[in-house]
Amino acid sequence: MFRSPQQSIPARALSAEPLKHKPLYPMTIHIKSAEEIAIMRVAGRLAAEVLEMIAPYVIPGITTEEINQICHDYMVNVQQVIPAPLNYKGFPKSICTSINHTVCHGIPGPKKLKSGDIINIDITVIKDGYHGDTSQMFLVGDVPIRASRLSNVCQEALYLGIRAVKPEATLGDIGHAIQQHAEQHGLSIVREFCGHGIGKKFHEDPQVLHYGKPGTGITLKEGMIFTIEPMLNLGKRDVKILSDGWTAVTKDHSLSAQWEHTILVTHDGFEILTLRQQEVDDFAR
Numbered sequence: 001m002f003r004s005p006q007q008s009i010p011a012r013a014l015s016a017e018p019l020k021h022k023p024l025y026p027m028t029i030h031i032k033s034a035e036e037i038a039i040m041r042v043a044g045r046l047a048a049e050v051l052e053m054i055a056p057y058v059i060p061g062i063t064t065e066e067i068n069q070i071c072h073d074y075m076v077n078v079q080q081v082i083p084a085p086l087n088y089k090g091f092p093k094s095i096c097t098s099i100n101h102t103v104c105h106g107i108p109g110p111k112k113l114k115s116g117d118i119i120n121i122d123i124t125v126i127k128d129g130y131h132g133d134t135s136q137m138f139l140v141g142d143v144p145i146r147a148s149r150l151s152n153v154c155q156e157a158l159y160l161g162i163r164a165v166k167p168e169a170t171l172g173d174i175g176h177a178i179q180q181h182a183e184q185h186g187l188s189i190v191r192e193f194c195g196h197g198i199g200k201k202f203h204e205d206p207q208v209l210h211y212g213k214p215g216t217g218i219t220l221k222e223g224m225i226f227t228i229e230p231m232l233n234l235g236k237r238d239v240k241i242l243s244d245g246w247t248a249v250t251k252d253h254s255l256s257a258q259w260e261h262t263i264l265v266t267h268d269g270f271e272i273l274t275l276r277q278q279e280v281d282d283f284a285r
């Protein structure tokens with residue numbers, strides 16, 4: 001994500017890039033070769049498999065540090081990939097865990113999950129020099145209806161943004177699809193962070209805003225790969241960064257949700273490189 005200079009947020013980021021309100025054009029967008037796409041399919045699948053693996057462990061009583069360690073061990077010892085967040089610009093853990101009113105970049109620690117919590121787990125792996133980046137929400141125990149609704153609408157907004165992806169569409173088409181759905185359900189869109197291009201680098205051009213107008217912004221081309229990762233709040237959209245320099249939270253302490261996938265622009269639409277098995281039917285064509 002790219003962060004706005006109008007916000008007092010340190011110039012650091014992980015999965016979500018800090019927003020630059022007025023990007024310098026032209027952006028340097030790298031169109032991936034067939035060989036690069038093949039590697040990124042593997043990286044994306046491996047990132048998705050980490051989320052599938054960790055799902056049974058996300059229960060009341062487990063700490064986010066324990067979740068981090070399980071994911072770290074699986075990535076390093078089983079998948080033999082590099083956890084991209086670890087030591088990235090000083091980030092101390094292998095994954096991000098963002099609970100309740102934490103918007104993104106939560107640092108795993110001793111906090112135990114309790115029934116009623118919602119948590120985003122954000123995974124990025126490096127395989128053969130290329131990144132795969134994805135996140136999902138988990139509902140812990142008995143969750144209030146408003147919390148499950150927030151998560152569901154955020155996932156639906158992500159899917160609508162993905163379905164707007166095709167050659168000659170624009171980034172504004174993606175943002176509009178997300179914004180329209182979120183606002184129809186009375187949710188606010190975090191604007192300090194956005195999706196990003198991805199490949200050999202964790203964060204590449206283009207910036208992928210989660211709001212916008214149809215037909216505006218960069219035109220999509222076959223071979224582009226980027227993340228779409230909307231963050232929606234139950235309350236106001238404003239966020240702040242905690243003293244650790246990483247953790248973004250809602251200013252009004254309202255709940256926040258985020259879902260993320262890495263997307264390839266194909267000749268006739270899109271391919272989700274981080275698709276989880278449980279989502280296959282959602283995107284069957």
